[in-house]
Amino acid sequence: MTQNLGAPLPVFHDRHCDLSIIRGKRVAVIGYGSQGRTHALNLRDSGVSDIVVGLKADSATRQKAAADGFEVRTAGEAADGADVVAVMVSDEAHRDLWREELAPAMKPGAALIFAHGLSVRFGLVEPRTDLDVILASPKGIGPRIRELFEAGEGVFCLFGVHQDATGGAHALGLSYAAALGCGRKGILETTFAAECESDLFGEQVVLCGGTVELVDAAFMKLVEAGYPAEVAWFECFYELKLVVDLMHRLGPAGAFARISNTAEFGAYLTGPRVIGEASRAAMDTVLAEVRSGAFVKRLMADHDAGAPELLARRRALGQREIEAVGARLAEIGSRARDD
Ligand SMILES: NC(=O)c1ccc[n+]([C@@H]2O[C@H](COP(=O)([O-])OP(=O)(O)OC[C@H]3O[C@@H](n4cnc5c(N)ncnc54)[C@H](OP(=O)(O)O)[C@@H]3O)[C@@H](O)[C@H]2O)c1
Structure with a gap:
């Protein structure tokens, strides 16, 4: 019965991931909802010290991010100068956010990270060729991922590299996923298309x-x-x-x-x-x-x-x-x- 399952996906754990890579980066987390808040908090607890949260100027969520101790800017301001831009806003908003704020602001050679492959797979976001483009999709709702992280546990993560402009996208993506706590459970390498279409x-x-x-x-x-x-x-x-x-x-x-x-x-x-x-x-x-x-x-x-x-x-x-x-x-x- 198992002949149709295909080869097992490559799997990575903490021992395969170098946390020092993400710790040395300036990370902009755009959006502070279910995923964004958890990513920002887990990254900080994993030793990433330079984090900025990007939200709309009139966002009601700004107060929450500030109360959690994060510097809050608009998405464009947060992306400007960041080494890593984690796009944690609802998928329908990616297209306009990318065109209007992120694409003009991101520095050459930076990395774009998504928690869902939809906008890249379906061309709503067409990333500049100089950027690394990475999928880090933890299998859980944000608050639960945070709860498990605080308890010393993690959730599985689907991980993929769409574009490796710098040659370092794979190691950076693994480092990011490990900082979320997913290296404690298993980071499974796949593609944006497989994750998004099956999701x-x-x-x-x-x-x-x-x-x-x-x-x-x-x-x-x-x-x-x-x-x-x-x-x-x-x-x-x-x-x-x-x-x-x-x-x-x-x-x-x-x-x-x-x-x-x-x-x-x-x-x-x-x-x-x-x-x-x-x-x-x-x-x-x-x-x-x-x-x-x-x-x-x-x-x-x-x-x-x-x-x-x-x-x-x-x-x-x-x-x-x-x-x-x-x-x-x-x-x-x-x-x-x-x-
Ligand atoms: N929810 C999950 O469990 C889950 C699981 C796996 C993957 N994902 C993926 O994670 C990503 C984020 O989803 P989510 O469920 O975390 O979203 P969410 O809870 O709806 O939160 C969206 C956040 O983005 C902000 N936002 C919306 N438009 C923005 C813009 N133009 N500029 C700046 N900030 C903006 C919102 O701010 P306001 O408060 O101002 O509206 C809010 O803080 C999506 O790609 C989703 O597919 C989600």
Whole structure:
């Protein structure tokens, strides 16, 4: 069954990384959200002393970065003179940020670091040829990466070099990833395209799009068949976390060893019927849209128009029946505490 897996990726740990490289650099962290704050704090705790945070002049986040003890400038000012510019802003903002602030300001031979390959893979950012261009994508949400770092642990990191203008991009990127704490766990070398395309596919098909629709469709099916909404909510939504936590810890087979035989037997019969040929064909379409750039084109068109589609769909999601049942149960739970 493993013949299609391909060769294992090259893996690096702390012993393969030279922290002194990043410690000697002036690093501009652009953005201070989920990833940016964690990158800045972990870099500083790893001995990088010259860090500047880049934010918009009117950003509400400026206060937070300043309270954490960082010098805060605009993105262009932060990038000016920096050896390393870590682009930690939302992906739709990369194109304009690059053109308007970073490209004119970055010094020759500096390095651009991304936590997601999207903007480079799809040409939203076309880096100058004199720059090193590196991917350091820790596999975790920012606050959790920080929490683990403080506990002496780390998360896996997908790492790649898109452009090695100086000959030092690989060593610099490893040094940066190690400073995030990822050398404690494993830094896996891949490409911007592999990271980005599989990330978009995974979040659309499984993590976000697929899961939300599967849960909602099953919940509504039970409600429409006359089952109490609360019961449907527990069975199709609430217990998902229990099973996902088990799978995360033990893998699918390990998790199935812990559930009842009834659940396991039913899963074997029904899983392949729910995720059958139609679902696989839909996955082919999604992957084709991701690879061709059609998805990113649509994302950016919506962004440029002020995000009408994103906002309308977000509103509609919040109005689904499953949300009302969740709110009803949350209210019951809080009432019990007040009694
Ligand atoms: N979230 C994750 O767990 C995760 C995981 C892996 C990779 N990534 C990648 O990490 C990158 C950052 O994502 P994120 O989730 O950390 O973003 P985020 O939490 O939304 O934070 C974005 C930050 O960028 C700032 N910003 C936005 N536009 C800017 C501009 N033009 N100039 C300067 N600052 C600007 C925002 O400031 P304001 O407060 O002023 O808006 C905010 O501080 C993305 O490439 C993402 O794909 C994220």
